[in-house]
Amino acid sequence: MTIQQLIDQIRIKKSFLAVGLDVDLNKIPQHLLELEDPIFEFNKAIIDATHDLAVAYKPNTAFYEAYGIKGWMSLQKTIHYINENYPNIFTIADAKRGDIGNTSSMYAKAFFEDLNFDSVTVAPYMGKDSVEPFLAFENKHTIMLALTSNEGAFDFQTLNVDGKELYKHVLETSKTWKNSENLMYVVGATKAEYFTEIRKIVPDSFLLVPGVGAQGGSLSEVCKYGMNTTVGLLINSSRAIIYASNGTDFVEKARAEALKMQQEMSAIISLKFKV
């Protein structure tokens, strides 16, 4: 998917919601456990119920790997299901990969070719040659960790490097890499006040924003400081939507939560872009 196609979808749906598919068998409705592939069935139900409200789905690979081969099969079925049935959806493999060059090429192959995701999240610690292999794929997007939503973000990401926080160096340096136009960045919603500074460095890039909802971030604050002229945000919500209920009404409850977020987003878009 191209960036323009993603922007178009945001305009059409008046939504910049990414639904995180972090499926834990202990948290899904127990009646699904009787089915052959409960994780896929859960995802399918959530996707069918929310695809008109969300522009992106983001399975976190950890939740699939934890179930071994069965989990990897559920992931594969999920991404195929989305690609076949909802081709306008932007798909994110939340994998946080990164390794030396020839190894990162294999990860890129895994997520962009074998699984056919539109994007994958990567970690920056190993630098340029660990990320550029991902950037080489046309119309695929590499979402690099910049400032994350967790407590540990303050351990290293905000360390002072020559008068400037490390995450700012990460953002600036990444702009010099080959095909850097294929970069997006992870910026946690729990740090809304940082968005102003971040937008000075990457005014045009899409930012994937976790941490709204369960982790305490505010949608309106993030939009106030983080939105750019094409919206430029993908707000992720996982638990608040997919675990809205663990009963037989989980589909309706998930849709209701997604709708609530989409309506907030629609209001913000209307206000900001006077449409």
Place this chain on the structure above:
Amino acid sequence: MTIQQLIDQIRIKKSFLAVGLDVDLNKIPQHLLELEDPIFEFNKAIIDATHDLAVAYKPNTAFYEAYGIKGWMSLQKTIHYINENYPNIFTIADAKRGDIGNTSSMYAKAFFEDLNFDSVTVAPYMGKDSVEPFLAFENKHTIMLALTSNEGAFDFQTLNVDGKELYKHVLETSKTWKNSENLMYVVGATKAEYFTEIRKIVPDSFLLVPGVGAQGGSLSEVCKYGMNTTVGLLINSSRAIIYASNGTDFVEKARAEALKMQQEMSAIISLKFKV
């Protein structure tokens, strides 16, 4: 496996060699491609031929994920094969994972429980709560990136933070985390001169050292500056051993390369420990 058991194996085998199982179907002997699971068959042959010379095997997960479910099955068969046939071998899932707390717990479950590896490599960028879930597992080991062997290591890892390189902050900070005795660190062999400084911060920890051989690092230099009183090093070699030949003699050639490294290591151990 406990640290003491690993140290015992190093003494018994006079080796601190870790063989990297980074299997690329384009590089293995082509006659194996006729078999049902060429990756596993290749690994099995390499392991059978080198298990008395190596103390550890390190499959890099990227090379398995690139082949989708079939790749993941090859990885599972490989780790099961090692655990069943060579229980004294230390196993390393080179996965470089790291995410927020509840997600890192799922990764830890994937590698320590589902696949039953002794250790997994992790990335530090997301800080304490992204690593501690791995450290909570008893007799499992978490190998965190400190200073890597690639060119991009100099993008961020050596940035000056208050007069000290970032990777030193990473090492120091990680020592304050819960169950930090379960930490080991990745330090690239291409940066042998850094080992002296690193040993001042983590004198007792095991260091996993990639970059000897194909990437240009020197075994004797690394040992000179990096060894501690229990050896404290695991030297990884991947391509130099497993791709020593891509003909029908690949097993003999791989063994010959591993033997060469083991003999160098044995000589170093004898010299250093006067045994």
